[in-house]
Amino acid sequence: MRDAARWVGYAVLLVVIAVLPFLVSDFRASQFALVGVFAIALIGLSILTGYTGQISLGHGGFMAIGAYTTAILSTTYGLNDLLTVPIGGVVAGIVGFLFGFPALRLAGVYLALATFALAVIVPSVAIALGDRAGGTAGIILDLPTSPIGALSPDRWLYYVTWAIAIVLFVVAVLFVRGRRGRALRAIRENELAAVAGGVNLTHYKTLAFGVSAFYAGVAGSLYAILNFIVAPGAFPITLSILLLAGLVIGGAGSFLGVLAGAAFVQFVPLYAGDVMGRVTDAAQAVRLPVGDVDPTTPGVPSVVYGLILLVVLFAAPNGVAGLVRRLRGKLRIF
């Protein structure tokens, strides 16, 4: 019975994803496509951080690798941009796999610093490569086109992104199943005990790094195509931190959680300023002595964003997925 309810839930979610672009403007559709991009990156991050317990502050770096791969292959070598997406994923995946070897020696904050270094280094390397990688100005890609006349390019890319996201989610679910998933979780809970229990640490940790980076690379490639520009400034350190925030807010391991986290990464920074306006309006409506705040004042969106983050973390310490589980326990809806 409960299983049936879950499948109905998934079906409803799929229908919503399928019809959404026709309910909103092209511009919104492209924003929702970006939610899909972040969802892919978050699925990857949840394999590494959620399942294996290795904190990464460097997934923005892996995204940048995927994005640059797509940009260089499609402009310099004239490849079809969608064909470069798996290549971007594989390149990032190889870098991630190799990065997994030094990461074997590091744990906790030391690993956090090493991954942080990656996020710092990749954009700088792109600048240092000069013309080959577009320098500070970046590389401009061709405008996206749609092969189906009925679909605008934005909506076409929306479907491409979400199709990839859903397939990769299913792949991730299969990946963390059974023996492999148990090994990854054992590493998260206690590395020494896992090794004593016969888990091959080198194999699983580098694998987790590689797969996770592959997801980030795919997300980066799609990010490049959707924005049709790749520049070092598009991958600041804050991107990696935002992804981590999205993961914690969503709660690892549930599709709904990933969607919530991805929506948070995409929309909350955009609309934080508006929220401030609503709050002051509401406060004035109940006659609180609150002045108007111009939401475009520098800093106001950040303050609101940070406070929202704090409130969400406080209300849902195990992420949105955890919150849903808790509520479900209380309300018995499903």
Place this chain on the structure above:
Amino acid sequence: MLPLAFSVSELAQQVVFGLAMGGVYASLALALVLIYRTTRVVNFAQGEMAMFTTFIAWTLTENHGFGFWAAFFVTIGIAFLLGVGVERIVIRPFGHASHLTIILVTIALFVVFNGAAQWIWSPESRAFLGPFSAQPFDVGGIAIARQDLGVIAVTLISVTILWAFFRFTKLGLAMRAAAIGPDQSRLLGVRVPWMYALGWGFAAVLGAVSGMMVAPIVFLSPAMMQAVLIYAFAAAVLGGIESPVGAVVGGLLLGVGTTLLGAYAGVTPELELPIAFVVLVLVLLFRPAGLFGRVIVRRV
């Protein structure tokens, strides 16, 4: 710059400047270590809290007629209260949340303090007059900036005071005990939660010192501590995240190292940080617990 332009006096100047920047990194790194030892969490908001208090010092001198040193000490007091307040009001309610959640709480604080500073004081950068004149000091024919020496002196003094506090006072002992064995300390009558709050207070003071020392060099702006935080984080990890001595040594090494890289290896500013990080990760590969860290033996 070509190696041909090499001269001893210039090298000395660069090293002293590097030590001054290193002192700034070291103070903030020490603040990170203080909080890490008690809560096992890297406080990502440390730099922004330091920036925020430095703006308070600027307001005191600019709008309220304070002299630099008066503002300096008032700001230190405010920073202490801010640190204690943040721990009691924001961090404490998260109690036993996972480390990842608490790290994100500090990231949220980073965003809030950064936004608040932009909101209150605008994002522009402005001049912040330090207490030390730009007049060089003549040491054996080598002209050394007074400002650099002043920064080094202030850093050394504050680090020494902190060390003496932890080493020689009963409160310091209680704080160390609370960090090492919270349960045992509680049984012996140490008010552990307050010790944590005090730790945040002292960390905020160290941050404020580093902010007020670096502002005259890099100009005061809401973004000024972000690079410093990255270096401080790197310094703390390089030294071994639990070691105060390591944080200071790590900070000084990074300060001198990056200054010399910029001056003699022709490294452009945007590559200084990546190169510093590559070296750092290489060091960590050989000493995974940092230069002064201990490898912890755990029972499974």
